[in-house]
Amino acid sequence: MKNEMETKPEQRMKDGTFIPIKKSDFTKKSTEHKLLNVTAIALDKLVPCANHPFLTYKGERLEKLATSISISGLINPIAVRPHTNGSYEILSGHNRVEAVKLLGQDTINAIVMEGVSDQEAERIVIESNINQQSFADWNYSQQIRVIKIYNKYIQDNSQQGKRRDLADNATCVHSEHKLADKHPRPKTRDKISKQLGISSTVFERYRSIAKLDDKILDRLCEMLDERRLGFMAAYRLSQLKQGEISAVLDFIKDNPDTKLKGSTAKLLYDKSQDSTDKELTKESIQELYITTI
Known part of the structure; x- marks a missing residue:
């Protein structure tokens, strides 16, 4: 073995x-x-x-x-x-x-x-x-927990990068070198995504999900692992307002035979963007579900 x-x-x-x-x-x-x-x-x-x-x-x-x-x-x-x-x-x-x-x-x-x-x-x-x-x-819960930890390192490196860029700029001015002549450094995000074997785009989608409030994130991960919704649906949900995410998860919980597709989540996202002053309600979510069946 x-x-x-x-x-x-x-x-x-x-x-x-x-x-x-x-x-x-x-x-x-x-x-x-x-x-x-x-x-x-x-x-x-x-x-x-x-x-x-x-x-x-x-x-x-x-x-x-x-x-x-x-x-x-x-x-x-x-x-x-x-x-x-x-x-x-x-x-x-x-x-x-x-x-x-x-x-x-x-x-x-x-x-x-x-x-x-x-x-x-x-x-x-x-x-x-x-x-x-x-x-x-790994299952989705494990993947997202790992990404959540990596988020902290990206934030730390972002601050370090800003300080380093300021130092580089000062050095270039002093030595009359142009920053344009330097090869761009690979981003921390790109290094991590390569190590995980996923694209930078997919990594950013995971990051969007991992940034959710812990209680909502736990519920979302549970439904992902139970295949009540797919990864793209979870990503679209992560872009909604917090109250809207809770309403969608409540709707899925109350309707055991319901699964959230990526296309439906995209419609929810579009509708949320169209009404920035109001949040989606359970009723409006149910109505949208009925029209997409």
């Missing part, structure tokens, strides 16, 4: 810009974090990453991983960072921990990573999963 892939911590240039993390080994040296030797850690000292957005293995899949470990041993140690009261937070290896528990073991080999920030921890969790599976393998 294929062993779980591992990744090294987040890489950044000196100016703080994002560099996609590539498949690698946690035991390689890092200029940002002090990596300790592999050590055995008691399983009862481990806690899952607080913002772990992925579902862990269950049933047969977990049993297969446990069988692989029982035959070949734990080839790749997990990665953790110091937590509170002598415990350790898992950064990479949640499934390996569960598999070792299934085997009845008390400890697991781990690399302890010092000085890892919360943001870096989130990135390590995401990257280790990206290297095990493709973005398309």
